[in-house]
Amino acid sequence: MWTLLIFIVFFVVVVLLVIKIDSLSKAHKRMVMEYKLRDQESSHIQQLTYELAEESCQILLQQLLHDKINSRLPASEVFCIETLCQAIPMICKELAQKQQSLPQALKKYCKRNLAVEYSELEAFINRHGRLIQGWQKNSLAGYLQLCQSGVMLVKEQSYKEIGKTPRPLSEPV
Numbered sequence: 001m002w003t004l005l006i007f008i009v010f011f012v013v014v015v016l017l018v019i020k021i022d023s024l025s026k027a028h029k030r031m032v033m034e035y036k037l038r039d040q041e042s043s044h045i046q047q048l049t050y051e052l053a054e055e056s057c058q059i060l061l062q063q064l065l066h067d068k069i070n071s072r073l074p075a076s077e078v079f080c081i082e083t084l085c086q087a088i089p090m091i092c093k094e095l096a097q098k099q100q101s102l103p104q105a106l107k108k109y110c111k112r113n114l115a116v117e118y119s120e121l122e123a124f125i126n127r128h129g130r131l132i133q134g135w136q137k138n139s140l141a142g143y144l145q146l147c148q149s150g151v152m153l154v155k156e157q158s159y160k161e162i163g164k165t166p167r168p169l170s171e172p173v
Helices: 001-066 074-087 088-099 103-111 118-126 129-136 140-163
Strands: none
Touching: 001 074, 001 088, 001 140, 074 088, 074 118, 074 140, 088 103, 088 140, 103 118, 118 129, 118 140
């Protein structure tokens, strides 16, 4: 009698374990599918972000090319802004993939592209107060703001130069 009761209890426990394992298996399959879907979405969003970073880079460089011809800013500062804009795609990848800080990503860019030193860029950013806010955000959005502010600085300086008209020498001051 006891053996039959033990056998029935054992059988019920085994059936319950099989049911639980089956439900866990279904939950696992569902979670794997959700993970794959989110991973695909994440990859797609990451690719779109890289494409937008590249487009932002090209747009800002075109604006800069247009305005730097008549700029009053020293050529070295215009070159710093150009370098910052050229770095947008690489900075985007570094911030997204490696979870680095903005200064670390920019240092890495400067090491790869020996055109300008990181300390030069940092000094340039600190020299112009309007650039500091974007730099301090330590994010891709802040970096894009920094680059846009730099391009606007060149644009404003070029329009100031163009807007000045020399007075004829015969007119009194």
